[in-house]
Amino acid sequence: MGHSNWAEWIYVAVVIALLVYVGAEAWNIENLIEHTPQDAEIIKVTAQQWFWSFEHEDGTKEVGEIHLKKDHAYKFEITSKDVNHNFNIPEFVVLMDAVPGRINTVWFSPNQAGEFDIQCREYCGLIHYNMRAKLIVEDV
Amino acid sequence: MVLELRKARPVWQIMFSTHHTDVGLMYLIFSILAMFIGGAMAIALRVELFAPGAQLIQDSMTFNRLFTIHGTTMIFLFLLPSAAAVGNYLVPIMVRYKDMAYPKLNAIAFWMIPPAAALVWLGMADFGWYANPPYSVISSPAPAAEMWIFGLKILGVSSILGSINFVVTILKCKHPDLSLGKVPLLAWSFLSSSIIVLAAMPTFAAALIMLLTDRLGATGFFNPAMGGDPIAYQHLFWFTFHPEVYVLVIPAIGMMYEIIPRFSRRPIFSHGSGVFAFVLLAIVAFASWAHHMFATGMTFTEKTVFMVGTLAAVPASAMHVFNFLATMWNGRIKFATPMMFAVGGIALFFAAGAGGVVNTAMPLDFITHDSYWVVGHFHLFVFGTIAFGTIGFFYYLFPYVTGRMYNEKWGVVHFILAFVGACITFFTQHILGLFGMPRRIYDYPEIPEWVSMNALISVGAMIILVGMGIFLVNLIYSAAKGKPANLEDPFGLGGKYYYPFSQRNPHHGEGGY
Amino acid sequence: MSEHDETIWRTSSGRVGKMMAILGGTVIVGAIIFFALGDYWISELSPAGKTFAGITDEEDAPTVTQTGEDIPITLDFIESKDFRTLAFNALPGEPGNNPTINANVGDRIIFNILNAGKSFHAFGVTSNEEGFGGILSGTDVAAANNPLKPGDGGTSEFIPGEPGTYYYICTVPGHREMGMVGTIIVE
Numbered sequence: 001m002g003h004s005n006w007a008e009w010i011y012v013a014v015v016i017a018l019l020v021y022v023g024a025e026a027w028n029i030e031n032l033i034e035h036t037p038q039d040a041e042i043i044k045v046t047a048q049q050w051f052w053s054f055e056h057e058d059g060t061k062e063v064g065e066i067h068l069k070k071d072h073a074y075k076f077e078i079t080s081k082d083v084n085h086n087f088n089i090p091e092f093v094v095l096m097d098a099v100p101g102r103i104n105t106v107w108f109s110p111n112q113a114g115e116f117d118i119q120c121r122e123y124c125g126l127i128h129y130n131m132r133a134k135l136i137v138e139d140v
Numbered sequence: 141m142v143l144e145l146r147k148a149r150p151v152w153q154i155m156f157s158t159h160h161t162d163v164g165l166m167y168l169i170f171s172i173l174a175m176f177i178g179g180a181m182a183i184a185l186r187v188e189l190f191a192p193g194a195q196l197i198q199d200s201m202t203f204n205r206l207f208t209i210h211g212t213t214m215i216f217l218f219l220l221p222s223a224a225a226v227g228n229y230l231v232p233i234m235v236r237y238k239d240m241a242y243p244k245l246n247a248i249a250f251w252m253i254p255p256a257a258a259l260v261w262l263g264m265a266d267f268g269w270y271a272n273p274p275y276s277v278i279s280s281p282a283p284a285a286e287m288w289i290f291g292l293k294i295l296g297v298s299s300i301l302g303s304i305n306f307v308v309t310i311l312k313c314k315h316p317d318l319s320l321g322k323v324p325l326l327a328w329s330f331l332s333s334s335i336i337v338l339a340a341m342p343t344f345a346a347a348l349i350m351l352l353t354d355r356l357g358a359t360g361f362f363n364p365a366m367g368g369d370p371i372a373y374q375h376l377f378w379f380t381f382h383p384e385v386y387v388l389v390i391p392a393i394g395m396m397y398e399i400i401p402r403f404s405r406r407p408i409f410s411h412g413s414g415v416f417a418f419v420l421l422a423i424v425a426f427a428s429w430a431h432h433m434f435a436t437g438m439t440f441t442e443k444t445v446f447m448v449g450t451l452a453a454v455p456a457s458a459m460h461v462f463n464f465l466a467t468m469w470n471g472r473i474k475f476a477t478p479m480m481f482a483v484g485g486i487a488l489f490f491a492a493g494a495g496g497v498v499n500t501a502m503p504l505d506f507i508t509h510d511s512y513w514v515v516g517h518f519h520l521f522v523f524g525t526i527a528f529g530t531i532g533f534f535y536y537l538f539p540y541v542t543g544r545m546y547n548e549k550w551g552v553v554h555f556i557l558a559f560v561g562a563c564i565t566f567f568t569q570h571i572l573g574l575f576g577m578p579r580r581i582y583d584y585p586e587i588p589e590w591v592s593m594n595a596l597i598s599v600g601a602m603i604i605l606v607g608m609g610i611f612l613v614n615l616i617y618s619a620a621k622g623k624p625a626n627l628e629d630p631f632g633l634g635g636k637y638y639y640p641f642s643q644r645n646p647h648h649g650e651g652g653y
Numbered sequence: 654m655s656e657h658d659e660t661i662w663r664t665s666s667g668r669v670g671k672m673m674a675i676l677g678g679t680v681i682v683g684a685i686i687f688f689a690l691g692d693y694w695i696s697e698l699s700p701a702g703k704t705f706a707g708i709t710d711e712e713d714a715p716t717v718t719q720t721g722e723d724i725p726i727t728l729d730f731i732e733s734k735d736f737r738t739l740a741f742n743a744l745p746g747e748p749g750n751n752p753t754i755n756a757n758v759g760d761r762i763i764f765n766i767l768n769a770g771k772s773f774h775a776f777g778v779t780s781n782e783e784g785f786g787g788i789l790s791g792t793d794v795a796a797a798n799n800p801l802k803p804g805d806g807g808t809s810e811f812i813p814g815e816p817g818t819y820y821y822i823c824t825v826p827g828h829r830e831m832g833m834v835g836t837i838i839v840e
Contacts, residue, residue, distance in 0.1 A: 019455070097435045123580040126204070
């Protein structure tokens with residue numbers, strides 16, 4: 001090995017530094033995201049082939065659509081009745097698997113009023129591609 | 141050369157041979173066949189996805205079967221056998237031994253693959269190549285699922301047998317004058333990928349059996365209705381298949397280690413770094429599997445552990461990139477087709493890895509998980525890096541295997557179409573994923589951004605198709621009618637083309653390499 | 654190395670021919686048997702899947718002979734534009750939505766089924782109050798894992814042997830909950 005490889009050492013150090021930064025930043029942000037606020041209203045989300053149904057805290061049920069209020073915190077308790085699905089509201093970066101036999105939670109607070117798409121993000125069979133619902137956020 | 145189309149050897153002589161060059165040739169032909177079959181499926185998918193609504197494929201079940209078998213074919217029937225082809229052909233030469241350690245086992249390992257492929261292709265299972273339960277247990281139709289399970293069982297055994305052969309050949313059969321540290325990096329790449337297979341594959345073999353017994357109703361490992369946990373399968377699956385993706389990429393990087401120093405007319409910058417990086421990658425590969433499962437409801441601590449494990453593998457890959465670039469620096473580079481594919485492959489490897497760092501940053505995964513970003517990301521790896529490296533290496537081996545030169549001009553055209561097509565297709569898929577389009581969907585609503593990007597992606601796929609067509613014609617025509625190559629130095633690089641020690645295929649009369 | 658110029662034969666062509674014939678023959682015979690079992694392309698659920706869906710092998714009540722009259726009825730699968738409401742014949746709120754069928758024990762209800770929607774559907778009669786299982790034999794048109802494509806149709810019949818309330822449903826999981834259910838009242 002008759003050549004110097006200081007360049008390689010510096011390169012590796014730079015790469016590691018970048019990765020440490022990414023890791024630390026990700027850790028920080030995830031920590032913040034995972035803290036569900038105390039006053040979040042619980043919405044039960046049930047996924048099944050091939051539609052979504054929702055239940056509010058007061059027992060109101062909705063199928064295929066859900067009405068929520070702007071700037072309120074909501075915690076989704078998500079489960080499935082048959083196979084794996086994934087509850088996804090892309091415009092609010094809500095994403096969590098719906099696994100049968102298990103309840104997964106994710107929270108959000110919609111900061112915009114309007115109509116948004118809900119879609120399934122885990123392959124679940126014949127009509128996975130059309131397993132959609134509507135989120136309607138009302139200004140209150 | 142083992143493939144002479146003009147004065148052809150009897151086919152059955154090749155088929156019943158156990159010599160490593162013949163087994164390598166059979167792996168090569170099979171893997172190229174599987175590449176085109178998997179590619180045809182991909183084209184069918186992209187034609188369907190060109191616009192919303194049904195175009196080529198009239199129902200979602202057929203679409204679901206096609207993407208499942210496209211993935212299964214490309215990984216198990218194209219990439220793994222093509223690595224085996226290269227390894228079988230060259231590893232004994234590189235360690236200066238007469239054949240692989242167990243020639244008959246070698247042939248058996250190859251011949252298990254066509255029946256397994258028949259099971260997979262005739263079954264056309266529909267559950268995605270991951271076969272996630274509960275869908276694959278309670279909802280996926282028979283007999284497709286069972287055929288897939290049996291097919292993959294056989295392929296797993298074939299992989300393990302091949303890996304045993306490589307490990308024993310490299311460690312135990314190498315020439316006594318050759319120290320392990322001096323063994324070429326391509327052989328090191330086969331050593332490390334084989335060790336990964338031996339450690340990782342048995343887990344999937346177990347998972348397959350569990351899936352089968354679950355389907356039969358005899359057990360409830362993954363069926364919540366019987367007290368099981370679907371996420372357990374994902375752990376078992378990814379424990380095998382995250383390291384498995386390194387099994388796919390490591391030989392391709394090894395192939396680049398053959399091409400780049402030769403075509404830069406410089407020695408590799410640091411052989412030691414290459415060895416270190418391969419071994420480190422093989423170990424750290426096992427630390428990151430659950431980054432595929434960030435959305436299943438893991439705790440913060442679990443996700444952090446796997447994020448760190450994923451990030452830990454990046455420096456090893458980065459060392460390879462540095463090694464290549466430092467080798468090329470100040471070199472008198474000859475940009476023949478193999479070199480173009482190798483260099484293009486490094487560029488796309490870097491892009492793929494960068495995208496991967498985004499995926500592993502936990503909060504960002506909520507944006508990218510199971511969207512077209514992931515599809516673009518892994519295709520940059522499997523097509524942009526591995527297929528590029530492999531195809532470049534096929535061009536490189538061509539004169540060695542056939543004794544003739546392929547057509548260089550058409551090789552360049554192929555590269556340009558493949559590279560441009562790959563960039564258009566896979567980079568656009570990243571952006572499409574950011575706009576929220578899920579993967580594995582047969583049809584999509586008329587969201588304007590999705591419609592225009594899907595159309596662009598399909599165009600990119602067609603560009604790749606044209607390039608691959610040119611490749612096929614080049615391969616066949618040149619094997620039959622190409623100019624005889626100067627076997628000492630087919631690419632005019634100056635200096636010895638290949639290893640000083642060449643192999644003699646016992647079936648071959650004169651000049652047998 | 655000229656001692657190796659002679660090709661080394663591993664076996665004879667006769668043997669090879671025999672082996673190819675045996676292997677090839679097995680594959681061909683196996684393929685014929687396999688494909689002759691027909692309709693394998695979209696086919697049965699696994700045993701675990703059947704258990705999950707509540708489909709068992711014996712479901713068959715003894716066949717009832719018809720002692721009453723024929724009641725033909727046409728039922729079309731239809732969907733609302735956004736696919737979130739499904740029904741037979743007309744959407745909820747419109748006349749003809751999910752018509753109730755009245756019959757006597759021994760009558761033969763003949764179902765003419767058509768998939769007038771854009772999605773997949775299948776038909777069956779069950780006495781279960783919820784879910785997609787317990788389909789009575791002879792009443793099914795297509796099945797959830799081999800459904801009717803848009804425009805496809807079929808017929809089936811139901812001769813009730815016991816009085817009570819039965820339900821005709823779309824047997825694709827979830828579609829009953831989304832509105833594809835109607836009642837059959839048997840006296």
